[in-house]
Amino acid sequence: MHITLYKRGDTPIPPRLYGGAERFVYWLGKTLVELGHQVTLIANAQSHIPGAELRSVAADEDADPQACARLVPDSTDIVHLWDYAEVKKPFLFSVGGNGRPGEKFPANTVFVSSNHAANHGSRHFAYSGVIPGNYSFSEKRADYAVFLAKARWKAKNLHGAAAVARRAGLELRVIGSRNLPMNLQRLLPPIRGVRYYGMIEEDEKRDLLSRARCLIFPVRWHEPFGLAITEALASGAFVAGTPYGALPEIITPEAGALSINASELAEAVKNPQRFNPQACRNRVLHGGFTLLDSARKYIECYERILSHGSLNEPGEPLPETRPGFMAKQLLPWVE
Numbered sequence: 001m002h003i004t005l006y007k008r009g010d011t012p013i014p015p016r017l018y019g020g021a022e023r024f025v026y027w028l029g030k031t032l033v034e035l036g037h038q039v040t041l042i043a044n045a046q047s048h049i050p051g052a053e054l055r056s057v058a059a060d061e062d063a064d065p066q067a068c069a070r071l072v073p074d075s076t077d078i079v080h081l082w083d084y085a086e087v088k089k090p091f092l093f094s095v096g097g098n099g100r101p102g103e104k105f106p107a108n109t110v111f112v113s114s115n116h117a118a119n120h121g122s123r124h125f126a127y128s129g130v131i132p133g134n135y136s137f138s139e140k141r142a143d144y145a146v147f148l149a150k151a152r153w154k155a156k157n158l159h160g161a162a163a164v165a166r167r168a169g170l171e172l173r174v175i176g177s178r179n180l181p182m183n184l185q186r187l188l189p190p191i192r193g194v195r196y197y198g199m200i201e202e203d204e205k206r207d208l209l210s211r212a213r214c215l216i217f218p219v220r221w222h223e224p225f226g227l228a229i230t231e232a233l234a235s236g237a238f239v240a241g242t243p244y245g246a247l248p249e250i251i252t253p254e255a256g257a258l259s260i261n262a263s264e265l266a267e268a269v270k271n272p273q274r275f276n277p278q279a280c281r282n283r284v285l286h287g288g289f290t291l292l293d294s295a296r297k298y299i300e301c302y303e304r305i306l307s308h309g310s311l312n313e314p315g316e317p318l319p320e321t322r323p324g325f326m327a328k329q330l331l332p333w334v335e
Contacts, residue, residue, distance in 0.1 A: 001037045001038070001078070002037070002040070002073070002075050002076050002077045002078075003037055003038070003039050003076070003077065003080060003302065004039075004041075004042060004078070005039065005040070005042065006042040006068045006079060006081050006083065006085060007025045007041075007043045007082045007083065008043075008057065008068075008082075009022070009044065012043070013025050013026045013029075013044065020096075020128075021082055021096055023227075024227070025041075025043070025082060027291045028295060028298065029041055029049035030049055030050055030052075031131075031294075032295055037299075038075075040052060040053045040054075040055060040072075041053070041054050042056075042068055042071045042072070043056065044056065053073075066086065068081075068087060069085060069086055069088065072088075072089055077089070078302045078305060079092075080092050080094065080298070084106065090309075091305075092108050092109075092298070092305060092311075093105070093110070094109075094126075095109055095111050095116075096112055096128075096224060096225070097224060097327075098116075098120075098221070098222060098224060098325075098327035099120055099321035099325075100321060100327065101323070101326065102320065103120075104318060104320045104321075105122075105320065106318065107310055107311070108301075108310060109311075109319045110125060110126055110298075110301055111124065112126065112224045112225040113125055113127060113246035113249055114246070114249055115222070115248075115249060116222075116225065116246060119322055119325055120320065120321050121318075121320045121322055122319040124301070126294055126297040126298055127225065127288060127289055127293065127297070128225050128227055128230075129230065129284075129288075129294035130227070130289065130290065130291055131290070132281070132284060132285060134206070134234075135210065135231065135234040136207065136210035136235065137210065137234070137235060137236045137281055138210055138236060138277070139236070139277050141211060141213045141236070141277065142213065143213060144170060145164075145165050145168070145171070145172050145173070145213055145214050145215070145240075146174075146175060146208055146209060146212040146214070146215050146232065146237065147172055147174045147215070147216055147217075148175045148205070148209075148215060148217075148228040148232070150176055151176050151196075155221035155328070155330060156219055157218045157219055160220070160262060161217070162192070162193065163335050164216050164262050164269060165194070165269070166192070168266040170269060172195070173195050173212070174194060174196045174197060175197050175205055175208065176199065206235070209231060209237055210235050210236070212232070213237065213238075213269070214232070214237050214238045214240055214256070214269055214272065214275075215228060215229065215237050215240070215241075216269065217229060217242075218262070218265065219247070220330045220331045220333050221327065221329070221330070222244055222245040222325075222331075223244055223245030223246055224246060225245075226245070226246060229241070229247070229251065230250065233255055233280045233281060233283050234284045235281075236277030236280050236281050237280060238256040238257075238268075238272070238280050239255060239257075240256055240257050240265040240268050241258055241265075242258060242331070244331055252283060252287075254275065255279065255283040256268070256275065256280075260332050260333055263334075
């Protein structure tokens with residue numbers, strides 16, 4: 001099958017620092033090539049996927065939805081879009097975020113978890129898996145916790161994560177905070193038990209996750225998926241999070257704890273013997289959260305679109321954000 005992947009934006013594929021969607025596009029494209037498919041990537045000019053052809057979008061055309069259509073090879077069987085564009089070929093559209101109230105989505109839209117799909121009136125989803133071999137794993141864990149998210153975004157709840165870590169008597173290492181000039185944040189001592197690393201490269205993130213006791217992930221919104229969760233689990237770190245969005249689909253009692261109460265999460269963090277690092281990694285290996293699992297799910301979607309013309313059954317409505325759904329509403333959290 002000839003599959004064209006399209007991701008618009010200034011961030012190259014793969015990203016050097018932050019860029020969850022771009023990293024997943026890279027992993028998926030690489031895996032599709034390894035599975036024997038022909039892959040074309042339409043993206044930033046600095047992008048690359050081993051074994052794939054790159055057709056780059058000029059900077060002055062990036063906002064032009066027709067730029068993608070002009071670059072799709074004639075031999076393409078299906079186009080996988082992360083940014084919607086009108087194309088003349090069969091397509092699949094991936095949505096990674098939450099929609100606005102009443103927002104409608106095109107046919108052949110796929111979401112990133114069962115909960116995410118349900119919140120948008122759909123049943124079609126594919127988890128954003130990881131490549132387990134990309135993560136270092138050890139049974140021996142150090143006495144610190146990690147926060148991995150956009151620290152400045154209130155819905156990610158860095159304040160709550162810090163509260164959990166303090167109650168557990170553990171240093172919290174924050175990945176995803178802003179870098180100060182000259183990376184001065186690295187020279188600062190921990191501030192009330194919180195050490196800020198800023199935006200770091202993959203090797204350093206991998207090292208921090210490989211030794212962390214746990215990931216503290218107390219989000220206060222309907223988290224569509226949470227790539228940080230599967231990255232932590234693949235590294236052997238359990239997860240202390242809230243029961244919102246996709247988290248209950250990923251985090252089982254063997255792999256972590258869920259609560260909206262900081263005290264309850266702190267109790268879990270203080271008792272790491274409850275969580276075996278290998279069991280955490282197995283949750284990814286055998287739970288459907290590897291990149292190979294994701295690639296196979298997407299291939300099923302591609303094949304259904306090519307054979308039936310659509311993911312949906314005849315008469316099935318197009319996806320639409322469910323009534324009353326507020327993506328940016330802060331959900332309950334107790335300290």
